[in-house]
Amino acid sequence: MIHELSFRIALAALLGLIAAGGNLLGGYFVVYREWPRRYLQYFLALGAGYMLSVALVEVIPESVHLAGESALLYVLAGFFLVHLFEHTIAPHFHFGEETHTEQMQHGHAQSAIFLGLAIHTFFDGVAIASGFLVSTWLGFLIFVAVFLHKLPEGFTVASVVMARSQSKRNAVRAAGLLGAATLAGVLLTSQLQGQLKYALPLSGGVTLYVAATDLLPEVNKEPNWRMALLVFVGVATMLILKLLFNL
Numbered sequence: 001m002i003h004e005l006s007f008r009i010a011l012a013a014l015l016g017l018i019a020a021g022g023n024l025l026g027g028y029f030v031v032y033r034e035w036p037r038r039y040l041q042y043f044l045a046l047g048a049g050y051m052l053s054v055a056l057v058e059v060i061p062e063s064v065h066l067a068g069e070s071a072l073l074y075v076l077a078g079f080f081l082v083h084l085f086e087h088t089i090a091p092h093f094h095f096g097e098e099t100h101t102e103q104m105q106h107g108h109a110q111s112a113i114f115l116g117l118a119i120h121t122f123f124d125g126v127a128i129a130s131g132f133l134v135s136t137w138l139g140f141l142i143f144v145a146v147f148l149h150k151l152p153e154g155f156t157v158a159s160v161v162m163a164r165s166q167s168k169r170n171a172v173r174a175a176g177l178l179g180a181a182t183l184a185g186v187l188l189t190s191q192l193q194g195q196l197k198y199a200l201p202l203s204g205g206v207t208l209y210v211a212a213t214d215l216l217p218e219v220n221k222e223p224n225w226r227m228a229l230l231v232f233v234g235v236a237t238m239l240i241l242k243l244l245f246n247l
């Protein structure tokens with residue numbers, strides 16, 4: 001019989017690989033396919049509502065359960081770690097297609113955005129593995145949260161590279177590297193199980209930041225009430241999953 005923990009770790013690695021593939025696919029779409037931009041926006045809206053719910057209803061309470069109220073300090077640290085790298089060090093960053101070619105010509109703009117996104121995607125992987133270290137249920141919930149914004153992530157980084165260099169190959173490679181960062185997060189967290197009480201709240205803070213400040217503002221830019229409504233569908237999906245499977 002397979003040891004239950006090793007099974008969960010293997011599952012985390014497999015789903016980490018699928019999430020990484022989502023980054024690559026997002027990059028591929030922006031470079032080689034005329035993919036309706038609307039679909040990407042749907043993912044952003046669903047992802048925003050769903051991710052916020054998972055962070056607030058599952059990940060953060062579970063972190064407090066593991067480490068006491070000091071876990072909230074790590075949530076705060078994770079939240080502002082992304083703020084530092086995505087929006088303080090990087091001069092110009094937003095989710096979705098990068099169309100501001102002028103902004104991208106500044107020397108380090110592209111590498112700063114890549115670094116910020118790589119740190120964020122690394123924590124996507126940390127989040128998946130931390131979830132599976134707690135339970136299959138939490139791991140699965142977090143995987144869905146990560147997966148929902150993986151295509152837009154790959155799309156974002158590839159379009160940043162395209163705006164700067166027009167190199168299709170580099171654009172897809174950048175999306176692939178983000179996927180690799182996610183996988184690295186999964187594998188490292190699976191190795192460092194003793195650090196779960198830090199890894200879970202840190203990744204909870206990252207998830208909260210990505211949902212509330214990267215995804216939601218992009219949704220709110222759309223002058224379309226259907227998009228705004230989809231955010232609630234994301235929230236409802238998470239709550240229904242909770243009612244059905246985690247009574």
Ligand SMILES: [Zn+2]
Binds near residue numbers: 092098103
């Ligand atoms: Zn821009």
Ligand SMILES: [Zn+2]
Binds near residue numbers: 124146149153210
């Ligand atoms: Zn992400």
